[in-house]
Amino acid sequence: MSKINRRTFIQGGLATGAALAAARCSSPQAQAPSGTPNNPAQGPTINTNQIKDVTLRLIGTGAAQINDIRVKAEEDLGFKIQMRALSTAENVQIAVTQPKQYDIYDGEYFSLPLVVPSGNLQPIEVSRIQEFDAITPIFTTGELYSGARVNTSQGTAPRKVMYVTGQDSTEFAPEPTNWATMIPFQYNADTLGYRPDLVGRKIESWAELFNPEFRGKTSLLDIPSIGIMDAAMVLEAQGLMTFEDKGNMTPEELNQVTKLLIEQKRAGQFRAFWKSFDESVNFMTSGEVVLQSMWSPAVTAVKARGFECIYAPLKEGYRGWGGGLGLSKNLSGIALDAAYDYLNWMLDGWVGGFLSRQGYYSAAPEKARNFMQPEEWDFWYEGKPAAIDMIDPFGKKIESAGAVRDGGSFTERMGNVVCWNSFMQQQEYLVYKWTEFIVA
């Protein structure tokens, strides 16, 4: 089966290459923004040779800094790519404080209220992104389908930070403009994960995280800005609190959430807190924790070690996150062209298919579909039972035939995102209150 896969990839890759070459030759070079050193247009051959010398430096979190993607991109695009995998925090730090260290920023949308005001990213010209219209409306218009809960989701929803007002602007635009902050490529809906063998029943509400039944066997993320959101989901589900915007709490709300969290901690509700992906996997596989907030690849990893693990669809909805690529303000000329090529390539579908097989969603699902087998598409996006075994991009079986994706289809899962990973105006106070919770 992997043989067919590879063949499809190669064919697709060739097609992409050809399409890109065609686009390069036919597109008038005058399209390049003024100030580009290559104006007036040069012959495509010379251009190709020049682009060969380009090396794009990417920074990002581990999720997409994968060697396979780099190798494939270099092969398809003809220039060099350097990737640096960082933690979420380091990634934002470098984006804000060390603009000369990167050409492309692969970051989460919730980091944009920090990164964009620094002026280190240059707005992306939407008209240069060929497949922009294929991007799911979650990012572009915010309207997935009529009545979807995600349309009114709280927090730093990508739609709120997707555009800036102009080419030199660092101000977010509420309506779509021709200037995007980042081009998305992956996102997902996060929720609670649990061990059905140890929990013994179905978990259907966030409130269960603070259920005394699981005292000493639950865990929460120790990343203040995400942990507090999960806590807020729980408290809201318990009916103890309501929030105007969980992604932008007031100091009073933060006080109240912290107070309730400390009560839970003192009562011994939490076994531990996790900060890195593998910690959450180890908690779950060792049986230290039976119910906790989790990330989707962690659930996959727990399953891969032979334990049952359910990524629970909860009635209150999901917490979403989204990642995209932004361009450094240092890019210009041929390197900028190469960066745009890379953005277009990311949307072209190969990467989408690659990431989809790990359980992420592609920003342009229909493009990714071209690089997936119908059975894969049905399982990952349609919520249908797997007709064949599901193999991850690294060749490991992660679901057996007959399995159904927890939470169902793309529309059911992403449509029910009610809040997003967020950057709060009260960020400083949040970190302070979180410290109070941890030392309590």
Added chain:
Amino acid sequence: MTQSKALRPYLLAAPQTLVFLFGLVLPIAVILIVSFWNFNGIATTPGFTLRHYIGIFTSPAYLSTYINTLKFAFLVWLVCVLISYPVAYYLAFRIKSTKWQTILFLICTVPFLTSNIIRMISWIPFLGREGLINKALMGLQIVDRPVEMFLFSDFAVILAMVHLYCLFMIAPIFNSMMKIDRALISAAEDLGASAFNIQKRIILPLSAPGIAIGTIFVVTLVMGEFATMRLMSGGKSSSVGYLIKNQIDSLQYPAAAANAIVLLTLTLLIVFAILRVVDIRKQL
């Protein structure tokens, strides 16, 4: 000729001075300066404010983080002394052959051949709910359900830190004890001193400089800890080091810098206090 001779000591000292200047003095000066800068929730801007320092001294959460850090420093130090002193004594006085002293001392250092993190993490499968100790206790029917406080607790933090840092205490105490003139002990014995009196009036005072050096090592290491604290407490306990890391992660550089300065001052005060009590120069 004479001129170049006069310059020679300066030239010899220059590399050290430069490393010291650029590797230590300059960074600390920068941290000190940044600790007075402004932070508006997103960005750090140059300025002068005492806000971050006032925050540290007026907030119950920060103060309890400092108290927690001191508590762990004290407990780890205490356990380290209680373990290291007898070990060093045994090596220095009970083992008569130098060869065996060397071999046994090297055995003490074996755990240090692997990395810190690995030594720490290896405790986790050992202590967990389904870990070896709990399995053994349940198998022997000493307890009927797993003891949870072995892992993700203060106990686990102290255990791991003692494991990580004990050698830093053993080595200097052993070194001090080796320098004690054996004739003193023979004389005391001849004069009828009890074993306890020999310990109290000869060995302990003469090995005090070693204990002091070990204390400086252990206390400064524990005061700056954050990885062990986080992993072994499962994130349920905090230290100043971990607080600083959290602040850096959310780009609050001035607050992190202020905490770093306070922590540094506090640690230096402890070190000075030790140096006032014990003259460690005898050892050098």
